[in-house]
Amino acid sequence: MGDIRNIVVLTGAGISAESGVPTFRGPDGLWEGHRVEDVATPEAYRRDPDLVLDFYDQRRAKLASVEPNPAHVALGRLDAEWKGKLLIVTQNVDDLHERGGAERLLHMHGELKSAWCLSCGERHPFDGKMAGYPACAVCGVSGHVRPDIVWFGEMPYRMEEIDVAIATCDLFVSVGTSGAVYPAAGFVQSARYAGAETLELNLDPSEGSIFFNESRMGRAGDLVPEWVDAVLGG
16 A cells, blocks of 8 residues: 555445444335435425424434444544545444544535524534424524435535545545445546546445446445555555
Protein backbone atom coordinates (compact mmCIF):
# COMPACT_ATOMS: atom_id res chain seq x y z
CA MET A 1 0.00 0.00 0.00
CA GLY A 2 2.98 2.27 -0.36
CA ASP A 3 1.45 4.35 -3.16
CA ILE A 4 -1.89 4.76 -1.38
CA ARG A 5 -2.26 7.96 0.60
CA ASN A 6 -5.85 9.11 0.19
CA ILE A 7 -8.70 6.68 0.91
CA VAL A 8 -12.46 7.06 0.57
CA VAL A 9 -14.66 4.38 2.14
CA LEU A 10 -18.36 4.19 1.30
CA THR A 11 -20.56 2.16 3.65
CA GLY A 12 -24.14 1.05 3.18
CA ALA A 13 -26.88 -0.87 4.94
CA GLY A 14 -24.98 -4.16 4.82
CA ILE A 15 -22.42 -3.10 7.42
CA SER A 16 -25.11 -2.16 9.95
CA ALA A 17 -27.27 -5.18 9.15
CA GLU A 18 -24.64 -7.32 10.85
CA SER A 19 -25.31 -5.35 14.04
CA GLY A 20 -29.05 -6.02 13.76
CA VAL A 21 -30.12 -2.78 12.08
CA PRO A 22 -32.81 -3.62 9.49
CA THR A 23 -31.77 -2.96 5.91
CA PHE A 24 -33.52 -0.21 4.04
CA ARG A 25 -35.88 -2.38 2.04
CA GLY A 26 -36.76 -5.98 2.79
CA PRO A 27 -37.49 -8.77 0.31
CA ASP A 28 -41.19 -7.92 0.55
CA GLY A 29 -40.52 -4.35 -0.56
CA LEU A 30 -41.39 -2.94 2.85
CA TRP A 31 -39.22 -1.04 5.31
CA GLU A 32 -39.98 -2.33 8.79
CA GLY A 33 -43.57 -2.95 7.76
CA HIS A 34 -44.12 0.31 5.89
CA ARG A 35 -44.07 1.29 2.26
CA VAL A 36 -41.12 3.58 1.63
CA GLU A 37 -43.49 6.09 0.06
CA ASP A 38 -45.36 6.36 3.37
CA VAL A 39 -42.41 7.11 5.65
CA ALA A 40 -39.44 8.37 3.62
CA THR A 41 -40.61 11.23 1.39
CA PRO A 42 -41.40 14.90 2.01
CA GLU A 43 -44.90 14.20 0.69
CA ALA A 44 -45.43 11.50 3.32
CA TYR A 45 -44.37 13.93 6.04
CA ARG A 46 -46.83 16.56 4.84
CA ARG A 47 -49.60 13.98 4.47
CA ASP A 48 -49.20 12.16 7.79
CA PRO A 49 -46.53 13.69 10.02
CA ASP A 50 -47.61 11.61 13.03
CA LEU A 51 -46.87 8.36 11.19
CA VAL A 52 -43.51 9.56 9.89
CA LEU A 53 -42.34 11.02 13.21
CA ASP A 54 -43.37 7.91 15.13
CA PHE A 55 -41.59 5.70 12.60
CA TYR A 56 -38.30 7.53 13.10
CA ASP A 57 -38.82 7.73 16.86
CA GLN A 58 -38.98 3.93 16.90
CA ARG A 59 -35.89 3.60 14.74
CA ARG A 60 -34.01 6.04 16.98
CA ALA A 61 -35.03 4.13 20.10
CA LYS A 62 -33.78 0.86 18.59
CA LEU A 63 -30.24 2.22 18.40
CA ALA A 64 -29.91 1.55 22.12
CA SER A 65 -30.25 -2.18 21.47
CA VAL A 66 -27.53 -2.51 18.83
CA GLU A 67 -23.75 -2.32 19.06
CA PRO A 68 -20.94 -1.65 16.57
CA ASN A 69 -19.64 -4.84 14.96
CA PRO A 70 -16.02 -5.68 14.05
CA ALA A 71 -16.36 -3.83 10.72
CA HIS A 72 -17.27 -0.56 12.46
CA VAL A 73 -14.47 -1.04 14.98
CA ALA A 74 -11.95 -1.79 12.24
CA LEU A 75 -12.85 1.41 10.38
CA GLY A 76 -12.48 3.30 13.65
CA ARG A 77 -9.00 1.83 13.96
CA LEU A 78 -8.21 2.83 10.38
CA ASP A 79 -9.32 6.37 11.18
CA ALA A 80 -7.09 6.51 14.25
CA GLU A 81 -3.98 5.02 12.64
CA TRP A 82 -4.02 5.98 8.96
CA LYS A 83 -1.58 8.82 8.37
CA GLY A 84 -2.91 9.83 4.97
CA LYS A 85 -6.25 11.38 4.09
CA LEU A 86 -9.36 9.38 4.88
CA LEU A 87 -13.06 10.04 4.44
CA ILE A 88 -15.69 7.52 5.50
CA VAL A 89 -18.93 8.32 3.69
CA THR A 90 -21.91 6.43 5.03
CA GLN A 91 -25.38 6.06 3.62
CA ASN A 92 -26.51 4.86 7.05
CA VAL A 93 -28.34 7.10 9.50
CA ASP A 94 -27.37 5.17 12.66
CA ASP A 95 -24.51 6.13 14.98
CA LEU A 96 -22.56 2.86 14.85
CA HIS A 97 -19.57 4.35 13.01
CA GLU A 98 -19.17 7.00 15.70
CA ARG A 99 -19.47 4.39 18.43
CA GLY A 100 -16.89 2.29 16.57
CA GLY A 101 -14.42 5.18 16.82
CA ALA A 102 -14.66 6.84 13.40
CA GLU A 103 -14.25 10.61 13.29
CA ARG A 104 -13.35 11.38 9.66
CA LEU A 105 -16.96 10.58 8.84
CA LEU A 106 -19.75 12.06 6.75
CA HIS A 107 -23.42 11.03 6.84
CA MET A 108 -24.67 11.73 3.32
CA HIS A 109 -28.24 10.68 4.14
CA GLY A 110 -28.52 12.39 7.53
CA GLU A 111 -28.62 11.05 11.07
CA LEU A 112 -31.31 9.59 13.32
CA LYS A 113 -29.86 11.48 16.29
CA SER A 114 -30.19 14.86 14.63
CA ALA A 115 -33.17 17.18 14.21
CA TRP A 116 -33.85 19.79 11.56
CA CYS A 117 -36.07 22.73 12.44
CA LEU A 118 -38.08 23.93 9.46
CA SER A 119 -38.81 27.19 11.29
CA CYS A 120 -35.26 28.47 11.79
CA GLY A 121 -33.42 26.07 9.48
CA GLU A 122 -30.97 24.93 12.15
CA ARG A 123 -29.93 21.35 12.85
CA HIS A 124 -29.15 20.10 16.34
CA PRO A 125 -28.52 16.84 18.23
CA PHE A 126 -31.72 15.05 19.18
CA ASP A 127 -32.32 11.87 21.14
CA GLY A 128 -35.94 12.08 22.27
CA LYS A 129 -39.34 11.75 20.63
CA MET A 130 -40.44 13.99 17.78
CA ALA A 131 -44.01 12.65 17.66
CA GLY A 132 -44.90 14.98 20.54
CA TYR A 133 -43.90 18.00 18.40
CA PRO A 134 -41.16 19.30 20.73
CA ALA A 135 -39.80 22.83 20.64
CA CYS A 136 -36.66 23.49 18.62
CA ALA A 137 -33.58 23.56 20.84
CA VAL A 138 -32.29 26.56 18.89
CA CYS A 139 -35.25 28.89 18.25
CA GLY A 140 -37.80 27.48 20.70
CA VAL A 141 -40.61 27.17 18.15
CA SER A 142 -42.72 24.01 18.51
CA GLY A 143 -44.19 21.83 15.79
CA HIS A 144 -41.56 22.32 13.10
CA VAL A 145 -38.86 19.81 14.05
CA ARG A 146 -38.44 16.93 11.59
CA PRO A 147 -35.90 14.11 11.32
CA ASP A 148 -32.61 15.30 9.85
CA ILE A 149 -32.86 12.53 7.26
CA VAL A 150 -32.46 12.78 3.48
CA TRP A 151 -35.73 11.46 2.07
CA PHE A 152 -36.45 10.39 -1.49
CA GLY A 153 -36.58 13.50 -3.64
CA GLU A 154 -34.10 15.40 -1.45
CA MET A 155 -30.44 16.10 -2.12
CA PRO A 156 -27.84 14.11 -0.12
CA TYR A 157 -25.66 16.17 2.17
CA ARG A 158 -22.17 17.55 1.43
CA MET A 159 -21.98 16.25 -2.12
CA GLU A 160 -19.33 18.79 -3.16
CA GLU A 161 -17.04 17.58 -0.37
CA ILE A 162 -17.64 13.97 -1.35
CA ASP A 163 -16.97 14.67 -5.03
CA VAL A 164 -13.64 16.35 -4.22
CA ALA A 165 -12.58 13.47 -1.98
CA ILE A 166 -13.40 10.89 -4.64
CA ALA A 167 -11.68 12.88 -7.38
CA THR A 168 -8.46 13.01 -5.35
CA CYS A 169 -8.40 9.57 -3.70
CA ASP A 170 -5.98 6.77 -4.52
CA LEU A 171 -8.27 4.03 -3.25
CA PHE A 172 -12.07 3.82 -3.15
CA VAL A 173 -13.61 1.05 -1.03
CA SER A 174 -17.30 0.19 -0.92
CA VAL A 175 -18.62 -1.84 2.03
CA GLY A 176 -22.08 -3.37 2.29
CA THR A 177 -23.80 -1.39 -0.44
CA SER A 178 -26.40 -2.50 -2.96
CA GLY A 179 -25.09 -0.31 -5.77
CA ALA A 180 -28.70 0.60 -6.55
CA VAL A 181 -29.16 4.00 -4.88
CA TYR A 182 -27.78 7.07 -6.62
CA PRO A 183 -25.75 9.21 -6.36
CA ALA A 184 -23.71 6.81 -4.17
CA ALA A 185 -23.98 4.04 -6.78
CA GLY A 186 -22.00 6.21 -9.19
CA PHE A 187 -19.08 6.89 -6.85
CA VAL A 188 -17.08 3.88 -8.05
CA GLN A 189 -17.22 5.06 -11.66
CA SER A 190 -16.12 8.54 -10.62
CA ALA A 191 -13.22 7.04 -8.66
CA ARG A 192 -12.17 4.86 -11.60
CA TYR A 193 -12.32 7.87 -13.92
CA ALA A 194 -10.03 9.77 -11.53
CA GLY A 195 -7.51 6.92 -11.62
CA ALA A 196 -8.15 5.37 -8.20
CA GLU A 197 -8.01 1.69 -7.34
CA THR A 198 -11.45 0.38 -6.40
CA LEU A 199 -12.38 -2.43 -4.01
CA GLU A 200 -15.76 -3.88 -3.10
CA LEU A 201 -16.35 -5.71 0.19
CA ASN A 202 -19.86 -7.10 0.18
CA LEU A 203 -21.97 -10.06 1.20
CA ASP A 204 -23.10 -10.47 -2.41
CA PRO A 205 -22.06 -8.76 -5.65
CA SER A 206 -23.64 -5.32 -5.87
CA GLU A 207 -25.33 -3.97 -8.96
CA GLY A 208 -22.10 -2.10 -9.68
CA SER A 209 -19.66 -4.95 -9.10
CA ILE A 210 -18.42 -4.83 -12.68
CA PHE A 211 -16.96 -1.38 -12.09
CA PHE A 212 -14.61 -2.46 -9.28
CA ASN A 213 -11.02 -3.57 -9.82
CA GLU A 214 -11.56 -6.21 -7.14
CA SER A 215 -14.57 -7.65 -5.31
CA ARG A 216 -14.37 -9.74 -2.15
CA MET A 217 -17.53 -11.49 -0.99
CA GLY A 218 -18.29 -12.26 2.65
CA ARG A 219 -19.42 -10.70 5.90
CA ALA A 220 -18.27 -7.14 6.55
CA GLY A 221 -17.32 -8.21 10.07
CA ASP A 222 -14.74 -10.55 8.55
CA LEU A 223 -13.64 -8.72 5.41
CA VAL A 224 -13.20 -5.20 6.77
CA PRO A 225 -10.87 -6.11 9.67
CA GLU A 226 -8.78 -8.24 7.29
CA TRP A 227 -8.52 -5.37 4.82
CA VAL A 228 -7.70 -2.80 7.52
CA ASP A 229 -5.00 -5.08 8.93
CA ALA A 230 -3.46 -5.34 5.45
CA VAL A 231 -3.61 -1.59 4.84
CA LEU A 232 -2.08 -0.64 8.19
CA GLY A 233 0.41 -3.49 8.04
CA GLY A 234 1.59 -2.43 4.60
